Amino acid sequence: MSQKYSEDYTLTELMAVSAAREIKDKEIVFAGTGLPMLGSMLAQHTHAPKCVIIFEAGTVDSQLAHLPMSVGDSRAMRLASTAAGLFEIFTTILQAGHVDVGFLSGAQIDAYGNINATSIGDYHRPAVRFTGSGGSGDIACLSKRTVIMARHEKRRLPERVDYVTSPGWIDGPEGRKRSNLDWGGPAAIVTTMGILRFDDKTRRAYLASYHPGLTPEGVRDNTGFELGITGATETERPTTEEIRMLRDVVDPERIFLQ
Amino acid sequence: MPEKFTSLQEAVSMVPDGAHIAFGGFTVQRHPMAFIYELIRQKKRNLHVYGHSPGGDLDILIGAGCVSRIEIAYEADEAFGTIGPRMRRAIERGTIEWEDYSNFGMVLRFSAGALGLPFLPTKTMFGSDLLKREGFPQSSRAGDPKIASAKYHTMECPFTHENLVLVPAIKADFCVLHAQQVGSDGTVRIHGQSFGDVQEALGARTLIVTCEEIVDANQLRAEPERNQIPFFRVHHVVHVPYGAHPSACYKCYDYDPEQLAIYHERAKDDKTFKSYLDEFVHGVKDHKAYLERIGGAKRLDKLTADATLGYNPTLKRRL
Numbered sequence: 001m002s003q004k005y006s007e008d009y010t011l012t013e014l015m016a017v018s019a020a021r022e023i024k025d026k027e028i029v030f031a032g033t034g035l036p037m038l039g040s041m042l043a044q045h046t047h048a049p050k051c052v053i054i055f056e057a058g059t060v061d062s063q064l065a066h067l068p069m070s071v072g073d074s075r076a077m078r079l080a081s082t083a084a085g086l087f088e089i090f091t092t093i094l095q096a097g098h099v100d101v102g103f104l105s106g107a108q109i110d111a112y113g114n115i116n117a118t119s120i121g122d123y124h125r126p127a128v129r130f131t132g133s134g135g136s137g138d139i140a141c142l143s144k145r146t147v148i149m150a151r152h153e154k155r156r157l158p159e160r161v162d163y164v165t166s167p168g169w170i171d172g173p174e175g176r177k178r179s180n181l182d183w184g185g186p187a188a189i190v191t192t193m194g195i196l197r198f199d200d201k202t203r204r205a206y207l208a209s210y211h212p213g214l215t216p217e218g219v220r221d222n223t224g225f226e227l228g229i230t231g232a233t234e235t236e237r238p239t240t241e242e243i244r245m246l247r248d249v250v251d252p253e254r255i256f257l258q
Numbered sequence: 259m260p261e262k263f264t265s266l267q268e269a270v271s272m273v274p275d276g277a278h279i280a281f282g283g284f285t286v287q288r289h290p291m292a293f294i295y296e297l298i299r300q301k302k303r304n305l306h307v308y309g310h311s312p313g314g315d316l317d318i319l320i321g322a323g324c325v326s327r328i329e330i331a332y333e334a335d336e337a338f339g340t341i342g343p344r345m346r347r348a349i350e351r352g353t354i355e356w357e358d359y360s361n362f363g364m365v366l367r368f369s370a371g372a373l374g375l376p377f378l379p380t381k382t383m384f385g386s387d388l389l390k391r392e393g394f395p396q397s398s399r400a401g402d403p404k405i406a407s408a409k410y411h412t413m414e415c416p417f418t419h420e421n422l423v424l425v426p427a428i429k430a431d432f433c434v435l436h437a438q439q440v441g442s443d444g445t446v447r448i449h450g451q452s453f454g455d456v457q458e459a460l461g462a463r464t465l466i467v468t469c470e471e472i473v474d475a476n477q478l479r480a481e482p483e484r485n486q487i488p489f490f491r492v493h494h495v496v497h498v499p500y501g502a503h504p505s506a507c508y509k510c511y512d513y514d515p516e517q518l519a520i521y522h523e524r525a526k527d528d529k530t531f532k533s534y535l536d537e538f539v540h541g542v543k544d545h546k547a548y549l550e551r552i553g554g555a556k557r558l559d560k561l562t563a564d565a566t567l568g569y570n571p572t573l574k575r576r577l
Contacts, residue, residue, distance in 0.1 A: 058451030069337035072284035074569035085452035134332030137360035167385035179385030
């Protein structure tokens, strides 16, 4: 029998595998472009064959044969249960409380998991402008939990983001309730250096695991906010089966895998 | 009503400078690109554009100087290129005014317009700067009666006492969609995801639909449950094959990775962007000439959708 864990994988593959592991079987998953697509399609092909992938442009439970390059991609139509538009997805599925896990990303993520996908600097005179919310703000408000994907750099992980496009825990344990958000909140930030989770009491992010080859101190030194590292362990490596599935089945065209 | 059917030039000429306008599609799918190019050729100015997730349609229109204000949630060609270089520059330079909502917020605004209501309530956007920060200066809201008097309001639900966000209706002067099929009476059939097209269309004062194919009305009326927009709501129809290129049109053709790559490369810089416009918009007299300019059948055949899948599974997507 071949070895369980792979020796040969890239950082993108490790992140995709980590994202997939956040999905449980039969969960309703709201996925965005890029790594979340890799992760959710991988989950569908491995431990969570009955997870339901929702794309905000209109499809429910796509059976993906080719990776979409957009959440509105024609590829998302394949063997979907239903296909309509944004209105149906956002109202009867997301706002009605049916999404178990939503995937998000952004240019800046802060200690409470608030996301900036809008702009850096003064909102009216931005130094850099990004895409804007799209469905990100909605998914952050109305999913039962969210998983955030991010590049781990000091400037991308500040104490406070310049603009809250998508609310996380806002400013602590009471933040969401005070803001009229009755449920939800971020569960994890999967970064290029590790996996961050949130303290149940303070709702601040801490380092749960660091990727193989890194040290917890090294990850902390590359974080813009004060990051607790006590108890952090090494991130579970991708299995040979997960890597094979990613390369041969999920993304043989190398759309997102380099 | 044969006068419903018109030419692209004529349909575009009905749009005055300063019009409030919404376009169908989503990021790299089913945008009325032929109409967008013709708006640029006819040098429209000061358009106020509404969208949820536009892509290259809005970016090229901004770059060509046709737009003064936008109300959107997102702008990108997704995995083909993140935020459009022209929109990014226009915002960073302050040459357009913008208002940010979420996709849910924008689609509800279109829905309110379609339902004949002044606003709709929602639970989204709470806790975000989408609510706390206003983009438009008060002078703009006060100066144009077509702009909503406020970005949003909140209210306590009179039944449950929970707090809700109220988003204002959009009643655009024009909505322009690109659909796969329109019947000879004007009935519209969209295949695949409808994005926000139906809500945008039904909320607008004038609806213009460009399409791949015009078919006998009874062909569509034989299965009315598959049609989205009744004929009497459609004011003008234009037959434009490949009218969404380089965005995708489900069941007809895929997105065009080559053209999207050329666009994103040239749109980075003012000079090379101008050369893109000169070559692919101003330098061609109509959409037929545009399709020849990008390579004609040789290029377009590569995009042809598989009849079952609705896209081309063998398309080379990473160049």
